[in-house]
Structures are given as C-alpha cells and as structure tokens.
Amino acid sequence: MTKQEKAAAILSNPRNQQEEVQALQDTIYVLGGKWKLPIINSLCNGNKRFRDIERSIPGITTRMLSRELKEMEANQLLKRTVTPDTPVLVEYTVTEYCRSFGDIILEMIKWGKQHREKIRGI
Amino acid sequence: MTKQEKAAAILSNPRNQQEEVQALQDTIYVLGGKWKLPIINSLCNGNKRFRDIERSIPGITTRMLSRELKEMEANQLLKRTVTPDTPVLVEYTVTEYCRSFGDIILEMIKWGKQHREKIRGI
DNA sequence: CATGTTGGTATACTCTGTGATACTGGTAAC
DNA sequence: GTTACCAGTATCACAGAGTATACCAACATG
Numbered sequence: 001m002t003k004q005e006k007a008a009a010i011l012s013n014p015r016n017q018q019e020e021v022q023a024l025q026d027t028i029y030v031l032g033g034k035w036k037l038p039i040i041n042s043l044c045n046g047n048k049r050f051r052d053i054e055r056s057i058p059g060i061t062t063r064m065l066s067r068e069l070k071e072m073e074a075n076q077l078l079k080r081t082v083t084p085d086t087p088v089l090v091e092y093t094v095t096e097y098c099r100s101f102g103d104i105i106l107e108m109i110k111w112g113k114q115h116r117e118k119i120r121g122i
Numbered sequence: 123m124t125k126q127e128k129a130a131a132i133l134s135n136p137r138n139q140q141e142e143v144q145a146l147q148d149t150i151y152v153l154g155g156k157w158k159l160p161i162i163n164s165l166c167n168g169n170k171r172f173r174d175i176e177r178s179i180p181g182i183t184t185r186m187l188s189r190e191l192k193e194m195e196a197n198q199l200l201k202r203t204v205t206p207d208t209p210v211l212v213e214y215t216v217t218e219y220c221r222s223f224g225d226i227i228l229e230m231i232k233w234g235k236q237h238r239e240k241i242r243g244i
Numbered sequence: 245c246a247t248g249t250t251g252g253t254a255t256a257c258t259c260t261g262t263g264a265t266a267c268t269g270g271t272a273a274c
Numbered sequence: 275g276t277t278a279c280c281a282g283t284a285t286c287a288c289a290g291a292g293t294a295t296a297c298c299a300a301c302a303t304g
Contacts, residue, residue: 023234050251087301107226112145172281209271
C-alpha cells in the first residue's frame with residue numbers, strides 16, 4: 001500500500017461507515033413496525049387471502065393487517081388482485097421487489113430459532 | 123413418497139410455519155425500534171465510547187442512546203466497562219451473543235444499498 | 245332461517261417510543 | 275477563568291403505532 005492508497009483508505013472509511021448506517025436505517029424504515037415482515041413471510045409461505053394471512057400471524061388484528069396491506073400495496077411491496085366471481089375473491093401476492101427481503105427474513109428466522117434453543121438450553 | 127410420508131409432511135408443515143412466525147416475531151421483538159441495530163453496527167465498527175457511538179449514528183439523541191445501551195446491557199447484548207482512571211473511561215463492547223446478529227445486519231445493509239441504487243436509477 | 249365465513253371498516257382508546265431541551269459534575273485545554 | 279469535552283440524567287410533550295370491540299354486506303352451509 002502506497003502512502004496515497006493508505007490516505008485514501010483512511011478517508012474513504014468514514015464515508016463507508018456513513019453509507020452503511022444510512023443503508024441500515026433505510027431498511028429499518030421500510031420494514032418498520034411489528035407486522036410487515038411477518039406479513040411478507042406469510043405471503044411467501046403461500047397465504048394469499050385476508051383471513052388466511054390473519055390466521056397465520058398470531059396476535060395481529062384485522063385493523064392492523066388491513067392498514068399494513070394497504071401501505072405495502074402503495075409501496076409496491078405487494079399486489080392486490082380481485083376476481084369478481086361470486087363470491088368475490090381477493091388475493092394478495094408479493095412483488096419481485098418484495099422478494100428481495102427473503103434473505104433478511106431467513107436470517108431473522110434462523111436467529112429466532114437459535115435464540116429459543118439457547119433459552120431453552122439454559 | 124409414501125402415504126405416511128405425505129401425511130407427515132402435511133401435518134408438519136403448519137407446525138413449521140408456526141415455528142417460523144414465532145422465531146421471526148422473537149427476533150423482531152429483540153431488535154425492536156429504530157436504534158438497536160444501528161448501535162450494534164456502530165459497536166461492531168469499532169466505536170466504543172458514548173459520544174463516538176452517538177456521533178456515528180445520525181439522528182439519535184443522547185437520551186435514546188442511553189436508554190438503549192442500558193436495555194441492551196441488561197439483555198446481555200453488550201458489556202459496559204468502566205476504567206476509573208482520571209478522567210473516567212467508559213467503554214461499550216458487543217458480546218459474542220450479539221455478534222450473532224451480524225448476518226442480519228449485513229443483509230439489511232445490502233438491501234438498503236440496493237434500494238438506494240434502485241431509487242437513484244429511476 | 246340461523247349461523248358462519250369472507251373482506252374488510254368504524255370508533256374509541258392506550259401507551260410507549262421518540263423527540264426537544266436543558267442540565268450536571270468532573271476534567272482538560274486555551 | 276472561560277470554554278469545551280465526557281458520560282450521561284431529568285422533564286416535558288406528542289404523534290402515531292398498536293389494541294379492543296363492534297359492526298357491515300354478501301354469500302354459503304346446515
């Protein structure tokens with residue numbers, strides 16, 4: 001490493017840190033709250049209908065689910081499809097964009113499982 | 123797949139889903155809020171002292187930082203070390219346990235960066 | 245024809261996470 | 275001796291996230 005390279009590294013390091021904090025905070029903002037990740041997870045697990053999603057997420061209320069679904073639809077994280085047969089069928093599906101959270105969700109599930117084992121193990 | 127295997131798969135599937143939602147919600151609970159992940163990230167980046175951590179996280183207030191550090195210390199996510207030289211030196215470091223969030227944080231930073239690029243690209 | 249399901253909305257309430265501001269006691273630097 | 279840094283604490287205040295409960299219209303099931 002030359003002198004200039006060192007200097008560049010030193011100077012660029014704080015910028016990278018700033019960038020990373022920024023990126024992290026952005027993600028936290030988009031996924032904010034108790035419910036968005038569980039909803040995405042539920043959809044990815046094949047649940048498409050309102051009541052199915054509701055039942056698959058312990059603790060969520062219809063109001064919260066309704067609000068979050070709306071917000072996430074507005075943010076292009078999922079698609080709402082109405083099939084006007086009788087009875088009307090409403091289906092929610094994740095967008096490709098939303099699928100990009102897959103790795104985060106998997107890591108979080110992994111952590112949660114390990115955590116439980118650890119606690120149980122004590 | 124035999125009949126029994128199929129049945130077992132069908133029966134075990136909902137249980138796995140339940141388990142996964144549970145794990146996900148546990149993780150969300152532990153990492154809840156705007157600040158815990160940025161704080162862990164900051165510590166992992168080498169910041170140890172209160173004001174350094176504070177400066178490294180845009181938007182955080184001393185009050186929030188103080189609260190979160192206390193809570194995280196109580197939950198064994200980090201260690202507080204006081205060196206009673208004059209002036210007193212207080213240092214925070216992550217525990218091994220806390221390091222297990224590393225993968226989640228990396229995935230979230232990755233997502234945040236891609237998100238920014240995507241938005242900039244439009 | 246009473247009951248249950250679906251896809252939600254309406255209203256009212258709690259509460260806590262977060263922010264803004266100020267302050268403290270000790271040390272160090274200028 | 276005034277200013278600045280460290281490691282926080284103390285109050286106050288608020289929006290909005292989340293909860294609880296009830297309700298609706300349309301259809302299906304027994």
